[in-house]
Amino acid sequence: MSARRAEIEAKRAKLAELRRAREERARKMQEGAAAGTRTSPGASGATQSIDELLASLLPPTAPAAKSDTPPNEAAAPFKEASPGAQDVLPRKEAPAPPAPTETAHTDVRAPWEAAAQGPTLEETSSRAPERILYSKEVQTDPALELSASGTETLAGDEEAAASQERCAAELAKPETPMLQASAPVSDDFTQFVQTKSMIMERILDEPYDVLTDYTHVPEERDESAHASIQLVRTFDNDTWLSTRSVTDIDWSAKHPELVVAAYNRKRVLAHEDDHDGLVAVWNMHVRERPEFVFSAPTDVVSVLASPFHPHLIVGGTYSGQVLLWDTRHRDVPVQRTPLAFAAHGATTHAAPVYSLRMIGSAHAHQLVSASMDGVVCTWSLDMLARPQESLVLRNPLHPRSAEVSVTSLDVAPHDTSRFLVATEEGNLFSAQRFDRAGVQAGLDTSRVYVGHSAPVTRLECHPAPVHAGSLAQGLSGLFLTTSMDWTTALWRMDATPSSSSATSSTYHYPHANPRIATSQRTNPLAFRTGSQMPTWSAVTPLVRLENQHDYVMDARWHPQHPAVFAQVDASGQLDVYHMANSLDRPLLSVQTPSARALNRVAWDKRGTLPEHGTAVAQRLATGGVDGCVHVYEVAEPHVTPRGEADWTAMAHALQQAPPL
Numbered sequence: 336m337s338a339r340r341a342e343i344e345a346k347r348a349k350l351a352e353l354r355r356a357r358e359e360r361a362r363k364m365q366e367g368a369a370a371g372t373r374t375s376p377g378a379s380g381a382t383q384s385i386d387e388l389l390a391s392l393l394p395p396t397a398p399a400a401k402s403d404t405p406p407n408e409a410a411a412p413f414k415e416a417s418p419g420a421q422d423v424l425p426r427k428e429a430p431a432p433p434a435p436t437e438t439a440h441t442d443v444r445a446p447w448e449a450a451a452q453g454p455t456l457e458e459t460s461s462r463a464p465e466r467i468l469y470s471k472e473v474q475t476d477p478a479l480e481l482s483a484s485g486t487e488t489l490a491g492d493e494e495a496a497a498s499q500e501r502c503a504a505e506l507a508k509p510e511t512p513m514l515q516a517s518a519p520v521s522d523d524f525t526q527f528v529q530t531k532s533m534i535m536e537r538i539l540d541e542p543y544d545v546l547t548d549y550t551h552v553p554e555e556r557d558e559s560a561h562a563s564i565q566l567v568r569t570f571d572n573d574t575w576l577s578t579r580s581v582t583d584i585d586w587s588a589k590h591p592e593l594v595v596a597a598y599n600r601k602r603v604l605a606h607e608d609d610h611d612g613l614v615a616v617w618n619m620h621v622r623e624r625p626e627f628v629f630s631a632p633t634d635v636v637s638v639l640a641s642p643f644h645p646h647l648i649v650g651g652t653y654s655g656q657v658l659l660w661d662t663r664h665r666d667v668p669v670q671r672t673p674l675a676f677a678a679h680g681a682t683t684h685a686a687p688v689y690s691l692r693m694i695g696s697a698h699a700h701q702l703v704s705a706s707m708d709g710v711v712c713t714w715s716l717d718m719l720a721r722p723q724e725s726l727v728l729r730n731p732l733h734p735r736s737a738e739v740s741v742t743s744l745d746v747a748p749h750d751t752s753r754f755l756v757a758t759e760e761g762n763l764f765s766a767q768r769f770d771r772a773g774v775q776a777g778l779d780t781s782r783v784y785v786g787h788s789a790p791v792t793r794l795e796c797h798p799a800p801v802h803a804g805s806l807a808q809g810l811s812g813l814f815l816t817t818s819m820d821w822t823t824a825l826w827r828m829d830a831t832p833s834s835s836s837a838t839s840s841t842y843h844y845p846h847a848n849p850r851i852a853t854s855q856r857t858n859p860l861a862f863r864t865g866s867q868m869p870t871w872s873a874v875t876p877l878v879r880l881e882n883q884h885d886y887v888m889d890a891r892w893h894p895q896h897p898a899v900f901a902q903v904d905a906s907g908q909l910d911v912y913h914m915a916n917s918l919d920r921p922l923l924s925v926q927t928p929s930a931r932a933l934n935r936v937a938w939d940k941r942g943t944l945p946e947h948g949t950a951v952a953q954r955l956a957t958g959g960v961d962g963c964v965h966v967y968e969v970a971e972p973h974v975t976p977r978g979e980a981d982w983t984a985m986a987h988a989l990q991q992a993p994p995l
Contacts, residue, residue: 563970563973564923566925568622569963569964570963570966572615572623575613576598577962578602579598579600579601580934581597581598581934581935581959581962581963582597582599582636583597583635583636583935584935584936585640586937586938586939589944590645591939592620593618595640596614596958596964597613597635597636598635599636600634610632611631612630612632613628613630614638614648615628616662617964619954627666629666630666631668633653633656636651637651642943647660648662649693652687652688655675655687655708656672656674657671657672657684657712657714658672659719672712672714673720684710687707688706689705689741689742689743690741692704701714702716703744703746703754705743705756706741707740707759708740709729709738711726711741711744711754711756713768728766730778732780739758742757743792743794744757745795745814749811752767754768756778756794757793757816759791760790761786761787761790761818763783763787763791764778764784765778765784765828784826784874784875785873785875792887793889794816795891797810797812797814797892797897798894799811810897810985810989813877814826815900816876817890819886821887822881822883823890824880825876825877825879830874830877832873880919882919884906886904887902887903888904888932888934889936892938893938894940894943896976897976897981898981899911899912899922899973904932907927907929907930907931907932907959908924909926909955913973914985914988914989915981915985922973927959928965931959931960931961933957933958935958936955937955938952938954939954939956953974954966954967954968954969955969
């Protein structure tokens with residue numbers, strides 16, 4: 336390295352010397368031009384100027400020699416040659432040039448021009464060739480070399496000088512590591528990039544035909560020629576959702592293009608930042624990634640998009656906590672309910688929360704949650720530290736345990752003080768939230784809805800509008816249930832008990848399977864003689880749908896059409912029923928691409944708010960064990976309501992149904 340530095344320093348010194356020589360030549364040229372302009376014009380002036388130049392070129396003569404030039408001109412000493420011509424051989428004495436005439440051409444050159452011209456051909460040929468040696472340390476071209484004719488390349492000088500200066504500057508810098516740590520990226524910049532990239536993805540995903548011919552009148556389309564149901568979108572992401580399952584699905588009411596999906600934990604947490612539970616908000620206009628991702632400390636088994644606050648999302652967890660996320664904040668919950676051991680005296684959930692319902696209006700609403708331990712709580716979204724109301728459901732008629740394992744809950748659409756619960760053993764109950772005259776809060780054990788022989792997976796009341804006609808009011812109180820016994824049942828809340836069902840004098844408590852419940856051998860604790868037992872009555876379903884392929888995991892009513900509902904099962908099948916057309920066969924049926932078990936299904940909420948106008952819900956979102964959210968679109972003629980005609984057709988179909 337020291338030899339390298341010495342080499343560079345020598346070249347820099349040589350370059351400095353060359354610059355000084357160049358400046359000296361320029362200065363002398365300027366002086367010569369100024370002297371030429373000071374001489375007077377005419378023949379005598381030209382002759383005098385030529386004599387001066389010749390005297391400057393010729394060496395001084397002996398004192399005895401006579402010359403025609405003036406004494407002061409002849410005595411002028413020989414001018415110093417340019418530093419650039421130091422290596423030129425000594426010049427021989429040249430004879431005096433002839434007197435200048437008008438026809439003879441005189442070679443008039445300045446001394447610096449003569450020096451720059453270099454040696455003659457004979458002198459050049461007599462010189463030994465210069466040897467150029469290269470060392471292993473320096474493999475660059477020299478900064479400046481004299482050409483064979485002795486001329487200097489000024490352009491090459493400048494480039495070489497710049498190159499050497501850059502080289503010297505690099506060596507002068509302190510040694511630094513090749514890889515330097517990049518500057519930390521701020522959170523604001525990261526959020527800006529994510530937001531703007533999401534907007535660009537929405538714009539690029541918009542289906543718009545740039546070749547549309549607006550001068551052409553399209554032909555009338557045949558509705559029967561189009562597919563009745565088709566897959567329009569599949570949401571999946573291996574980064575967050577690998578080995579996760581979809582546990583619940585809901586749609587946003589304010590933004591119908593947003594679908595919310597809840598996920599359980601991964602089988603194996605591959606990274607330290609993997610969360611046990613996730614909630615992803617997918618946008619129909621963005622294919623590759625979710626709009627928002629929220630984390631949870633444990634599995635999220637139920638999710639609800641608030642219909643009154645478009646930026647709030649509520650989730651029920653496997654540990655019993657209810658979490659609240661806000662799209663305007665980070666991915667962590669902004670509020671959460673306390674665990675059972677830290678409830679400050681109030682009863683809260685200590686088991687998985689599988690049911691969440693929002694009741695009330697935009698100005699006065701509450702959240703109702705139910706867990707597997709039989710606890711039903713009412714919360715205010717402004718404060719989740721303590722429930723406003725807490726109700727523990729007990730069934731004293733049960734022969735083995737009074738605890739009620741609630742798998743699903745729904746509130747009556749026109750009476751928020753009354754709700755229905757589905758249990759793990761397959762029975763359904765009606766319950767009261769408040770004490771009334773002669774009726775205590777809790778389960779109504781006088782009526783038991785018996786019809787399923789396995790755990791009930793979904794209970795949903797019919798969304799009959801308040802302003803419906805008289806026929807619709809006559810069919811109010813309908814609710815739908817699905818079960819793992821491969822059946823779907825339609826019930827009426829205020830139906831009269833079945834005349835064929837056994838009374839309380841025959842057996843004590845109706846199990847899901849009547850054959851087990853009415854046999855003293857299989858249910859000995861149910862037969863108790865010699866004591867007064869409360870009376871009860873069994874209510875059977877209006878219609879039972881048994882044309883299923885596997886466990887029926889979920890069913891949802893269409894938000895506008897009174898006779899349409901969709902259901903999914905564990906075989907990956909999606910069925911859409913139209914009860915006015917058939918009670919036995921589905922109207923539409925489709926298999927998911929993966930043919931994996933489906934856990935949840937949900938209709939979008941277009942048309943549920945006044946700002947939606949006359950829009951009709953056509954999209955169905957399904958999710959299952961493969962972690963994918965499949966969105967299907969149903970043809971509009973199948974889901975467009977026709978008013979009283981739909982209610983009339985549905986009432987006629989229910990009357991024609993065979994009795995159970």
